[in-house]
Amino acid sequence: MKLPFIRNFTFSAIATAGMNKQYLYSGLQARCHFDIDSYQDALFDTYHISFPHNLHKAVLKRRAEFLAGRFVAQQVLNVLGVKNFRLENGADRAPQWPVNIIGSISHNDDTALCAALLISPAHTVSADTLSAKTSSGIGLDIESWLPVTKVAEIWPNILGKKEYFQLQTMPWPFNQLLTLVFSAKESLFKALYPQVGCYFDFLDACLLNCSLSTGCFELQLLRDLSPEFHAGRCFQGCFNYTDKDVQTSIVC
Structure with a gap:
């Protein structure tokens, strides 16, 4: 049935x-x-x-x-x-x-x-x-774990070199960490695009930190998208995962 x-x-x-x-x-x-x-x-x-x-x-x-x-x-x-x-x-x-x-x-x-x-x-x-925003965007993303065989080919399109070496120090399989960062940046894009009206790349944001124990991460913009969303601005998000996939979200 x-x-x-x-x-x-x-x-x-x-x-x-x-x-x-x-x-x-x-x-x-x-x-x-x-x-x-x-x-x-x-x-x-x-x-x-x-x-x-x-x-x-x-x-x-x-x-x-x-x-x-x-x-x-x-x-x-x-x-x-x-x-x-x-x-x-x-x-x-x-x-x-x-x-x-x-x-x-x-x-x-x-x-x-x-x-x-x-x-x-x-x-x-x-x-x-007064520092709070009067508008908001929300980004939500779910990704199946990237195959181990693909990471060497695709990581340069997702990570800067500093991020790459940072992930090497973390106690998780690299393909899963790469999937997490990919998903986090997708969530950031979905949250910001309706507010800035322009496209930006995975390499226009970088991972500052990520805690596997708390399920939180922080990203930083590396380019100006608008006066409000400028290079250097940081965004916190959350993630959770299963044996098959990872889900991320950001509200900003």
């Missing part, structure tokens, strides 16, 4: 909310597993999710990933009070979230994630929170 397409659905808190001096908003994260062998196009109608035109020529795997990601996003938005919202992609293929919502979606081969924050349109700023 086939497994249901969506299974093991759960909600959780957003671990990184408040970590980078932004305001604490109402937010939620969800994840699920999905079974590609149980995927059918008809499930888009079942879940009341729009089937985008650019998926018509996509392979089955891509369709299944997209549907699972939009499903968890739909559940998060429903709980945040934005019901029956059709989450479409913009011209840059990024999801176009409802007004006063920021969010992020990620998936790997069998897991889909979504985190979203409900942002108040007005803020009361006290003297002790």
Whole structure:
């Protein structure tokens, strides 16, 4: 008997909310597993999710990933009070979230994630929170562990030399550490891109520190993206991992 397409659905808190001096908003994260062998196009109608035109020529795997990601996003938005919202992609293929919502979606081969924050349109700023941000971005990413056989080929595209030698001193397999840094930088990109409106590379940020015991990391920008997001600015994030993959998140 086939497994249901969506299974093991759960909600959780957003671990990184408040970590980078932004305001604490109402937010939620969800994840699920999905079974590609149980995927059918008809499930888009079942879940009341729009089937985008650019998926018509996509392979089955891509369709299944997209549907699972939009499903968890739909559940998060429903709980945040934005019901029956059709989450479409913009011209840059990024999801176009409802007004006063920021969010992020990620998936790997069998897991889909979504985190979203409900942002108040007005803020009361006290003297002790003047340094806090009045806007926010959220980045969420999940990556399957990179194969050991690939790391020598791809690490120069992800790490600077200083980062490379730093990872050599840490008590974890290098392929897993490389996956973690890759995912952390993906989360940073997802959090910042909607705010700065420009692309930047893996080598435009570097890992400052990472604690395997606390599940926290810190990245630093190496180039100016905007007056607010300038070279030297640091960002804290969180990660957790399983025997198959690693998940990272940043709110900033």
